[in-house]
Amino acid sequence: MTSVLRYTLYVPIALFCCLLQACSSTKTVPDGDALFAGYSVKVDDKNDSSKRGKLLQTELSATVQPQPNASILGMRPKLWIYNAFYTEKEKGLKNWIQNKLGEPPVLLSEVDTSSINEVMHARLHNRGYYKNNVQSDTTIKKKMATIQWTATVTEPYRIRKIEYTLNDSLPVHAELRATQPNSVIKAGDPYDLEKMIAERARIDQVLKNRGYYYFSPDMLIFSADSTIGNRQVDVLLRLKQDIPIHALKPYKIDDIFINANFTLNDSLSVSDTLRFEAYNYIPNENYVRARHVVKGMFIMRDSLYSRRNHLLTVNRLSGLSAYKFVNLQYEQDTLRPQTLDAFIYMTPALKKSLRAEAQMVSKSNNLAGPGVTVSFRNRNAFKGSEMLTLDLTGRFENQVGGRRSTTEGESEEENPAGLNSYELGAQATLTFPRLVSPFNLPNLRSAFVPKTRISLGYNYLNRVQFFQMNSMNASYAYNWRPKQTVTHDLTPINLQYVRLGSQTEAFEELLRENTFLRRSFEEQFIIGSIYQFTYSMLSLERKKHQFFSQATLDVSGNTVNALQSLLGSDKRDDDAEPPVPARTIIGQPYSQYTRIDNDFRYYLNFSEKSQLATRLIAGVGFPYGNSTTLPYVKQFSIGGPNSIRAFRARSIGPGTYNVSNQAFAFFDQTGDIKLEANVEYRFPIFGFFRGALFLDAGNIWLLEETYTDTGELEKPKFEAGNLLQELAVGTGFGLRVDVEFFVIRFDFGIPVRVPYLPEGERNVLSDFKFGFTGENSMVLNIAIGYPF
Known part of the structure; x- marks a missing residue:
């Protein structure tokens, strides 16, 4: 590390130490008392064959009240804030900081050790240790007290x-x-x-x-x-x-009444009842038709009351977008005493809504620009609780200033023209709260509503200095959750069509020079299917270990290609004389590929706000048959605020490939293979501020080498033996503002290993430059939400 860097780091450290000294932890501790600085609980279970010492230690530790002041690595930031801004005034800025961001000292006088001893003794008795002994020992040094509890147990009953x-x-x-x-x-x-x-x-x-x-x-x-x-x-x-x-006595269900348009001022009138199957539907079908509501009913007349069916029904009906509240009550039938009448009250949600969201994005690679999204929602489009969503989006980005390196020497030059683009899009999605199929599918016995999605969208992209692109998409998909932790998403019909509009000479020159890029833009008609399987424990509360895995299988072109083969159509052959072109649909070549990827995550929760989060992403895409490369929109990329944060988005790879003007390069780097690993430790600071330390690694690769038109090697292919040497590695720290309903994230990435540098020069941490300009400097990522 250079002397400049050491000096840069020493100054804030010295100032920080001075601040800590000025804000002594015991500054506001009264005379004759002490700060309750910490405690430990030890369980002596050497005479206990059940060996439950760790379990007992955790349980007994939870009985200690009050808890010491919150600390991070031995430091107490909230207590220091309280002491630094301590005032006896009841109003003013100092009082607000002291009480809102700070925390008063927890005093030894507030800890009743005798009562805690009795509570611990009772807890051990409840665990079968009828004969146990609990003692506490208090140590005070420089007005700071620590307490050690020792519990001795013998063989339990x-x-x-x-x-x-x-x-x-x-x-x-x-x-x-x-x-x-x-x-x-x-x-x-x-x-x-x-x-x-x-x-x-x-x-x-x-x-x-x-x-x-x-x-x-x-x-x-x-x-x-x-x-x-x-x-x-x-x-x-x-x-x-x-x-x-x-x-x-057991009870059976008798009459079932469904009030599908309930408000608090309603009074139930049986005369308004519409009989549908075995249900009494109230008042009519002007809002949601009965046949769609009863698909979520799992309580039936003459069946035994079941709490399981009760919860299943409430959860299923609550999942309908047309309703915001669902309540299920029972009353004993007056004519049949051992039966229950069920009353379901369903309160409609606001049917239509319009929302506009404005964004201003500023990135560390000098790209900045506004964006706006206008969304319209109809939660009951066709009287079946269908959700109709219309989204209109507009975004603009401009690279204001910025510098780029050139291979013509080591000089840097400004980007005088700026690099800008704008994007306009429209997306319509219709979601049915049921499986819509030509086949008679059974009603899934699940608390989660099965859904059918139909989507249609259009997007216009104008890269001002390069090209215009029109893209359209259409899909038909099913989503169902057999249980809380498992989700299936099947898209049997997935269509995407991308067509380049006008192109500049600069872009045409890039296509001529870059074979891989040219082929990526050749085949942009995608007709295939996607299946995604998700296993998630994130919705399960109070779990120390949580797992998440999302596997995706994406295929395209196989069915169409097989049909054309049966009809005798010639296969694509680039080596033939003359070459046989790719097969087409409506005059446009289509893509044929298989793409597999998996996103696996593991979370170790130390406490409610302290967590170790890890992620491993692996994916590969195989073009074949009618394609020689994956479509550009299906290729893998790496880097950016949700990936390797020490590198700009899509600036790494494939492998050791280096773009001479990488900071200015408009076309991001993509590949056929992706491997990425992330580790992040998240911890509380004070209030709604959170901190993070992270380490990221990964890269992308190609399955086959690419060559220029002159026969020179352009981009290398994946070699398993070189995998570790070609990983990009970055570390850093982050600050997050977490106010429950949204998170603003600031991550500072520091490059550790740069794969596109020559061997022997890839480890760049020793040349790290504190700041945001120049090579081997920090990268600031500003984003909404956690990276994973």
């Missing part, structure tokens, strides 16, 4: 047997016995009160799905007999006495 003490007077007793084989309480396990509570909830859930609408977990009582000796316990389960008789 274990369950010898579990019995259900029931009689046969009511059917519920037979139902309870039937649940016993699946009990979470097993003979030989340590006694555990948490398991008893979980067992009561499990039994209640089973009975709720068998018609026992009025049953509840607190009607069950567990009693433990620990007098049998040898550290053993007999567990007995029984019903409480004096339980209302209606809670011990």
